[in-house]
Amino acid sequence: MTAVLELRSLRAGYGTIDVLHGVDLTLEPGEVHALLGPNGSGKTSTLAVCSGQIVPSAGEVLMNGRVINGVAAHELARAGVCLIPEGRGVFPNLTVTENLRMASYGSKASFADVQARAFEVFPRLRERRKQVAGTMSGGEQQMLAMSRALATEPAVLLLDELSMGLAPLIVEELYTRVADLARGGLSILIVEQFAQTVLEVATRASIMLHGRIVGSGTPQEISNELASAYLGGAHQ
Amino acid sequence: MSEGTSNPTEVSPRMREFQTEVDSLKVSGGKANPERNGMIAGAVLMVAAVVVAIVAYSTTHSSTNTADWADGAALGTIAIVLGIVGSTLFFAFGLRRYLRYWLIRLIYEIRGNE
Numbered sequence: 001m002t003a004v005l006e007l008r009s010l011r012a013g014y015g016t017i018d019v020l021h022g023v024d025l026t027l028e029p030g031e032v033h034a035l036l037g038p039n040g041s042g043k044t045s046t047l048a049v050c051s052g053q054i055v056p057s058a059g060e061v062l063m064n065g066r067v068i069n070g071v072a073a074h075e076l077a078r079a080g081v082c083l084i085p086e087g088r089g090v091f092p093n094l095t096v097t098e099n100l101r102m103a104s105y106g107s108k109a110s111f112a113d114v115q116a117r118a119f120e121v122f123p124r125l126r127e128r129r130k131q132v133a134g135t136m137s138g139g140e141q142q143m144l145a146m147s148r149a150l151a152t153e154p155a156v157l158l159l160d161e162l163s164m165g166l167a168p169l170i171v172e173e174l175y176t177r178v179a180d181l182a183r184g185g186l187s188i189l190i191v192e193q194f195a196q197t198v199l200e201v202a203t204r205a206s207i208m209l210h211g212r213i214v215g216s217g218t219p220q221e222i223s224n225e226l227a228s229a230y231l232g233g234a235h236q
Numbered sequence: 237m238s239e240g241t242s243n244p245t246e247v248s249p250r251m252r253e254f255q256t257e258v259d260s261l262k263v264s265g266g267k268a269n270p271e272r273n274g275m276i277a278g279a280v281l282m283v284a285a286v287v288v289a290i291v292a293y294s295t296t297h298s299s300t301n302t303a304d305w306a307d308g309a310a311l312g313t314i315a316i317v318l319g320i321v322g323s324t325l326f327f328a329f330g331l332r333r334y335l336r337y338w339l340i341r342l343i344y345e346i347r348g349n350e
Contacts, residue, residue: 004251012268013268014336014337014340015269015336015337016269016272029248029251054268055268056266057269063258064254064255064258064259066259066261067263068258068261068263069263069265069266070263070265070266070267071261071262071263071264071266075261076261078257079254079257079261080250080253080254080257153250155250155251155253155254156254185248
Protein backbone atom coordinates (compact mmCIF):
# COMPACT_ATOMS: atom_id res chain seq x y z
CA MET A 1 0.00 0.00 0.00
CA THR A 2 1.25 3.49 -0.84
CA ALA A 3 2.48 5.51 2.12
CA VAL A 4 0.30 8.46 3.06
CA LEU A 5 3.38 10.54 3.72
CA GLU A 6 6.96 9.89 2.71
CA LEU A 7 10.13 11.94 3.01
CA ARG A 8 13.03 10.99 0.76
CA SER A 9 16.53 12.34 1.39
CA LEU A 10 14.90 15.52 2.58
CA ARG A 11 17.03 18.59 3.23
CA ALA A 12 15.47 21.77 4.53
CA GLY A 13 16.17 24.69 6.80
CA TYR A 14 15.88 28.38 7.35
CA GLY A 15 17.36 30.54 4.60
CA THR A 16 20.81 29.27 3.75
CA ILE A 17 21.13 27.15 6.89
CA ASP A 18 19.93 23.55 6.51
CA VAL A 19 18.72 21.85 9.71
CA LEU A 20 17.51 18.63 8.07
CA HIS A 21 20.32 16.74 6.37
CA GLY A 22 18.73 13.92 4.36
CA VAL A 23 15.67 12.72 6.28
CA ASP A 24 13.96 9.49 5.18
CA LEU A 25 10.65 8.74 6.83
CA THR A 26 7.46 6.88 5.94
CA LEU A 27 3.95 7.15 7.38
CA GLU A 28 1.61 4.32 6.38
CA PRO A 29 -2.21 4.64 6.40
CA GLY A 30 -3.65 4.26 9.89
CA GLU A 31 -0.19 4.27 11.43
CA VAL A 32 0.95 6.15 14.53
CA HIS A 33 4.56 7.02 13.83
CA ALA A 34 6.48 8.51 16.75
CA LEU A 35 9.40 10.75 15.82
CA LEU A 36 11.62 11.03 18.87
CA GLY A 37 14.73 12.99 19.60
CA PRO A 38 16.26 15.55 21.90
CA ASN A 39 15.66 19.28 21.71
CA GLY A 40 17.09 20.82 18.52
CA SER A 41 17.28 17.59 16.54
CA GLY A 42 14.99 18.85 13.76
CA LYS A 43 11.67 17.21 14.70
CA THR A 44 9.56 20.35 14.57
CA SER A 45 11.24 21.44 11.33
CA THR A 46 10.29 18.04 9.86
CA LEU A 47 6.66 18.69 10.74
CA ALA A 48 6.94 22.19 9.27
CA VAL A 49 8.08 20.65 5.97
CA CYS A 50 5.29 18.03 6.06
CA SER A 51 2.69 20.77 6.62
CA GLY A 52 4.06 23.00 3.85
CA GLN A 53 5.46 25.75 6.07
CA ILE A 54 9.04 25.15 4.99
CA VAL A 55 9.99 24.38 1.39
CA PRO A 56 12.64 21.64 1.08
CA SER A 57 15.99 22.69 -0.39
CA ALA A 58 16.56 19.14 -1.68
CA GLY A 59 14.88 15.74 -1.58
CA GLU A 60 11.21 14.94 -1.93
CA VAL A 61 8.01 15.09 0.10
CA LEU A 62 5.43 12.60 -1.18
CA MET A 63 1.78 12.24 -0.25
CA ASN A 64 0.00 9.14 -1.48
CA GLY A 65 2.90 8.62 -3.87
CA ARG A 66 2.83 12.11 -5.37
CA VAL A 67 5.68 14.59 -4.97
CA ILE A 68 4.25 17.73 -3.36
CA ASN A 69 7.34 19.91 -2.84
CA GLY A 70 6.41 23.58 -2.69
CA VAL A 71 2.65 23.17 -2.15
CA ALA A 72 1.36 25.95 0.13
CA ALA A 73 0.44 25.16 3.73
CA HIS A 74 -3.19 26.26 3.31
CA GLU A 75 -3.64 23.96 0.31
CA LEU A 76 -2.26 20.99 2.24
CA ALA A 77 -4.53 21.86 5.17
CA ARG A 78 -7.52 21.94 2.84
CA ALA A 79 -6.52 18.55 1.42
CA GLY A 80 -6.44 17.03 4.90
CA VAL A 81 -3.02 17.57 6.44
CA CYS A 82 -3.49 19.01 9.90
CA LEU A 83 -0.77 20.24 12.26
CA ILE A 84 -1.28 20.77 15.98
CA PRO A 85 1.69 22.93 16.90
CA GLU A 86 3.65 22.95 20.10
CA GLY A 87 1.89 25.41 22.42
CA ARG A 88 -1.53 24.25 21.17
CA GLY A 89 -2.47 27.43 19.30
CA VAL A 90 -5.98 27.86 20.67
CA PHE A 91 -7.52 31.33 20.86
CA PRO A 92 -6.98 32.12 24.57
CA ASN A 93 -9.53 34.92 24.75
CA LEU A 94 -12.37 32.93 23.17
CA THR A 95 -14.56 30.35 24.88
CA VAL A 96 -14.44 26.65 24.01
CA THR A 97 -17.59 27.00 21.90
CA GLU A 98 -16.18 30.03 20.09
CA ASN A 99 -12.91 28.20 19.40
CA LEU A 100 -14.87 25.30 17.91
CA ARG A 101 -16.95 27.72 15.87
CA MET A 102 -13.75 29.23 14.47
CA ALA A 103 -12.61 25.72 13.54
CA SER A 104 -15.90 25.02 11.79
CA TYR A 105 -15.37 27.99 9.44
CA GLY A 106 -12.52 26.13 7.75
CA SER A 107 -14.32 22.80 7.80
CA LYS A 108 -16.75 21.02 5.53
CA ALA A 109 -18.71 19.96 8.63
CA SER A 110 -21.30 22.18 10.30
CA PHE A 111 -20.64 23.81 13.66
CA ALA A 112 -23.15 21.47 15.32
CA ASP A 113 -21.27 18.42 13.97
CA VAL A 114 -17.88 19.87 14.97
CA GLN A 115 -19.12 20.55 18.50
CA ALA A 116 -20.84 17.17 18.81
CA ARG A 117 -17.69 15.33 17.76
CA ALA A 118 -15.51 17.40 20.10
CA PHE A 119 -17.78 16.65 23.06
CA GLU A 120 -17.96 12.98 22.10
CA VAL A 121 -14.18 12.56 21.97
CA PHE A 122 -13.49 14.85 24.93
CA PRO A 123 -16.53 14.94 27.26
CA ARG A 124 -14.70 17.33 29.58
CA LEU A 125 -14.99 20.08 26.95
CA ARG A 126 -18.78 19.95 27.28
CA GLU A 127 -18.44 20.99 30.93
CA ARG A 128 -16.06 23.79 29.92
CA ARG A 129 -17.92 24.97 26.84
CA LYS A 130 -18.56 28.49 28.16
CA GLN A 131 -15.13 28.89 29.71
CA VAL A 132 -12.49 31.11 28.13
CA ALA A 133 -9.81 28.83 26.68
CA GLY A 134 -6.91 30.76 28.19
CA THR A 135 -8.18 30.02 31.72
CA MET A 136 -8.37 26.25 31.19
CA SER A 137 -5.68 23.79 32.23
CA GLY A 138 -2.97 22.82 29.75
CA GLY A 139 -4.54 19.41 29.22
CA GLU A 140 -7.96 20.88 28.47
CA GLN A 141 -6.39 23.34 26.04
CA GLN A 142 -4.68 20.44 24.31
CA MET A 143 -8.03 18.63 24.10
CA LEU A 144 -9.52 21.73 22.52
CA ALA A 145 -6.63 21.97 20.06
CA MET A 146 -7.17 18.34 19.07
CA SER A 147 -10.91 18.91 18.73
CA ARG A 148 -10.28 21.84 16.42
CA ALA A 149 -7.95 19.67 14.36
CA LEU A 150 -10.53 16.91 14.12
CA ALA A 151 -13.08 19.46 12.92
CA THR A 152 -11.17 19.65 9.64
CA GLU A 153 -11.61 15.88 9.18
CA PRO A 154 -7.90 15.36 8.54
CA ALA A 155 -6.39 12.37 6.76
CA VAL A 156 -2.96 13.07 8.22
CA LEU A 157 -2.51 14.48 11.70
CA LEU A 158 0.83 16.01 12.70
CA LEU A 159 1.23 16.40 16.44
CA ASP A 160 4.04 18.46 17.91
CA GLU A 161 5.00 17.79 21.54
CA LEU A 162 1.55 16.79 22.76
CA SER A 163 2.87 16.15 26.26
CA MET A 164 4.61 19.52 26.68
CA GLY A 165 3.89 20.91 30.16
CA LEU A 166 1.17 18.37 30.98
CA ALA A 167 0.75 15.98 33.90
CA PRO A 168 1.50 12.31 33.10
CA LEU A 169 -2.12 11.24 33.67
CA ILE A 170 -3.42 13.83 31.22
CA VAL A 171 -0.77 12.83 28.68
CA GLU A 172 -1.84 9.20 29.00
CA GLU A 173 -5.48 10.16 28.48
CA LEU A 174 -4.63 12.22 25.40
CA TYR A 175 -2.57 9.41 23.89
CA THR A 176 -5.45 6.99 24.48
CA ARG A 177 -7.55 9.29 22.30
CA VAL A 178 -4.76 9.41 19.72
CA ALA A 179 -4.78 5.60 19.57
CA ASP A 180 -8.56 5.66 19.13
CA LEU A 181 -8.21 8.08 16.22
CA ALA A 182 -5.61 5.87 14.55
CA ARG A 183 -7.90 2.86 14.90
CA GLY A 184 -10.46 4.95 13.00
CA GLY A 185 -8.05 5.13 10.05
CA LEU A 186 -6.30 8.45 10.70
CA SER A 187 -2.55 8.48 9.97
CA ILE A 188 -0.64 10.25 12.72
CA LEU A 189 2.93 11.52 12.93
CA ILE A 190 3.82 12.48 16.49
CA VAL A 191 6.90 14.43 17.46
CA GLU A 192 7.93 13.91 21.06
CA GLN A 193 10.89 14.66 23.25
CA PHE A 194 9.66 12.38 26.05
CA ALA A 195 9.27 8.93 24.61
CA GLN A 196 7.75 6.59 27.13
CA THR A 197 4.02 7.29 26.76
CA VAL A 198 4.03 7.78 23.01
CA LEU A 199 5.80 4.46 22.45
CA GLU A 200 2.84 2.73 24.10
CA VAL A 201 0.47 3.88 21.36
CA ALA A 202 2.87 4.08 18.40
CA THR A 203 2.97 1.38 15.73
CA ARG A 204 6.35 2.58 14.48
CA ALA A 205 9.00 4.91 15.81
CA SER A 206 12.09 6.72 14.60
CA ILE A 207 14.89 8.51 16.38
CA MET A 208 16.14 11.81 15.02
CA LEU A 209 19.47 13.37 15.87
CA HIS A 210 21.19 16.40 14.34
CA GLY A 211 18.71 16.57 11.44
CA ARG A 212 18.96 12.89 10.50
CA ILE A 213 16.95 9.75 11.21
CA VAL A 214 19.40 7.51 13.02
CA GLY A 215 17.09 4.63 13.85
CA SER A 216 13.69 3.34 12.85
CA GLY A 217 11.70 0.31 13.88
CA THR A 218 9.02 -1.03 16.18
CA PRO A 219 8.44 0.83 19.45
CA GLN A 220 10.10 -2.05 21.31
CA GLU A 221 13.26 -1.84 19.17
CA ILE A 222 13.40 1.94 19.45
CA SER A 223 12.79 1.82 23.19
CA ASN A 224 15.95 -0.25 23.54
CA GLU A 225 18.00 2.11 21.37
CA LEU A 226 16.69 5.32 22.84
CA ALA A 227 19.05 5.82 25.77
CA SER A 228 22.21 5.31 23.73
CA ALA A 229 20.91 7.50 20.91
CA TYR A 230 20.03 10.38 23.24
CA LEU A 231 23.40 10.11 24.92
CA GLY A 232 25.22 10.17 21.58
CA GLY A 233 26.11 6.49 21.50
CA ALA A 234 25.71 3.85 18.80
CA HIS A 235 24.73 5.93 15.80
CA GLN A 236 27.22 8.73 16.00
CA MET B 237 3.25 -2.27 23.61
CA SER B 238 1.71 -1.37 20.30
CA GLU B 239 -1.99 -0.97 19.99
CA GLY B 240 -3.65 -2.11 16.80
CA THR B 241 -4.86 0.31 14.21
CA SER B 242 -7.15 -0.09 11.23
CA ASN B 243 -6.55 -2.90 8.76
CA PRO B 244 -3.72 -1.66 6.54
CA THR B 245 -5.18 -3.32 3.42
CA GLU B 246 -8.45 -1.36 3.71
CA VAL B 247 -8.71 2.01 1.98
CA SER B 248 -11.19 4.20 3.81
CA PRO B 249 -13.46 6.63 1.95
CA ARG B 250 -11.57 9.49 3.62
CA MET B 251 -8.28 8.15 2.23
CA ARG B 252 -9.78 7.92 -1.26
CA GLU B 253 -10.97 11.50 -0.89
CA PHE B 254 -7.50 12.49 0.33
CA GLN B 255 -5.96 10.82 -2.73
CA THR B 256 -8.22 12.90 -4.98
CA GLU B 257 -7.36 16.08 -3.09
CA VAL B 258 -3.62 15.36 -3.32
CA ASP B 259 -3.89 14.59 -7.04
CA SER B 260 -5.56 17.96 -7.61
CA LEU B 261 -2.83 19.95 -5.83
CA LYS B 262 -0.76 22.27 -7.99
CA VAL B 263 2.86 21.42 -7.35
CA SER B 264 5.23 24.33 -7.97
CA GLY B 265 8.38 22.82 -6.51
CA GLY B 266 8.71 25.99 -4.43
CA LYS B 267 11.80 27.94 -3.51
CA ALA B 268 13.67 27.08 -0.35
CA ASN B 269 15.43 30.44 -0.19
CA PRO B 270 13.21 32.99 -1.97
CA GLU B 271 15.47 35.99 -1.25
CA ARG B 272 18.52 34.42 -2.84
CA ASN B 273 17.45 35.03 -6.46
CA GLY B 274 16.58 38.66 -5.71
CA MET B 275 19.97 39.30 -4.12
CA ILE B 276 21.78 37.61 -7.03
CA ALA B 277 19.80 39.71 -9.53
CA GLY B 278 20.68 42.87 -7.59
CA ALA B 279 24.39 41.99 -7.49
CA VAL B 280 24.41 41.19 -11.24
CA LEU B 281 22.79 44.55 -12.03
CA MET B 282 25.35 46.40 -9.88
CA VAL B 283 28.24 44.67 -11.67
CA ALA B 284 26.58 45.44 -15.02
CA ALA B 285 26.31 49.10 -13.98
CA VAL B 286 30.05 49.26 -13.32
CA VAL B 287 30.83 47.60 -16.69
CA VAL B 288 28.52 49.95 -18.58
CA ALA B 289 30.02 52.95 -16.76
CA ILE B 290 33.54 51.85 -17.77
CA VAL B 291 32.40 51.40 -21.39
CA ALA B 292 30.79 54.85 -21.29
CA TYR B 293 33.97 56.41 -19.89
CA SER B 294 36.22 54.76 -22.49
CA THR B 295 33.81 55.73 -25.28
CA THR B 296 33.85 59.41 -24.36
CA HIS B 297 37.53 59.49 -23.37
CA SER B 298 38.84 58.03 -26.59
CA SER B 299 36.82 60.20 -28.93
CA THR B 300 36.58 63.86 -29.93
CA ASN B 301 33.27 63.29 -31.74
CA THR B 302 30.27 64.89 -29.98
CA ALA B 303 28.02 62.07 -31.21
CA ASP B 304 30.22 59.58 -29.32
CA TRP B 305 30.08 61.84 -26.28
CA ALA B 306 26.27 61.76 -26.49
CA ASP B 307 26.40 57.95 -26.69
CA GLY B 308 28.70 57.90 -23.67
CA ALA B 309 26.37 60.18 -21.73
CA ALA B 310 23.42 57.89 -22.56
CA LEU B 311 25.44 54.84 -21.45
CA GLY B 312 26.41 56.67 -18.27
CA THR B 313 22.75 57.37 -17.52
CA ILE B 314 21.92 53.69 -18.12
CA ALA B 315 24.74 52.71 -15.76
CA ILE B 316 23.33 54.99 -13.04
CA VAL B 317 19.84 53.51 -13.46
CA LEU B 318 21.22 49.95 -13.39
CA GLY B 319 23.22 50.78 -10.27
CA ILE B 320 20.19 52.25 -8.46
CA VAL B 321 17.88 49.36 -9.42
CA GLY B 322 20.55 46.75 -8.60
CA SER B 323 21.47 48.18 -5.21
CA THR B 324 17.79 48.63 -4.30
CA LEU B 325 17.06 44.98 -5.17
CA PHE B 326 20.14 43.79 -3.30
CA PHE B 327 19.42 45.72 -0.12
CA ALA B 328 15.65 45.07 -0.20
CA PHE B 329 16.06 41.30 -0.48
CA GLY B 330 18.95 41.35 2.00
CA LEU B 331 16.79 43.22 4.50
CA ARG B 332 13.92 40.81 3.88
CA ARG B 333 16.18 37.87 4.63
CA TYR B 334 17.49 39.51 7.77
CA LEU B 335 13.94 40.28 8.96
CA ARG B 336 12.92 36.67 8.31
CA TYR B 337 15.74 35.43 10.56
CA TRP B 338 14.89 38.07 13.14
CA LEU B 339 11.24 36.98 13.16
CA ILE B 340 12.15 33.28 13.53
CA ARG B 341 14.53 34.11 16.37
CA LEU B 342 11.88 36.25 18.08
CA ILE B 343 9.32 33.43 17.84
CA TYR B 344 11.75 30.93 19.34
CA GLU B 345 12.66 33.33 22.15
CA ILE B 346 8.98 33.93 22.96
CA ARG B 347 8.34 30.18 22.95
CA GLY B 348 11.37 29.64 25.15
CA ASN B 349 10.08 32.14 27.70
CA GLU B 350 6.58 30.59 27.84
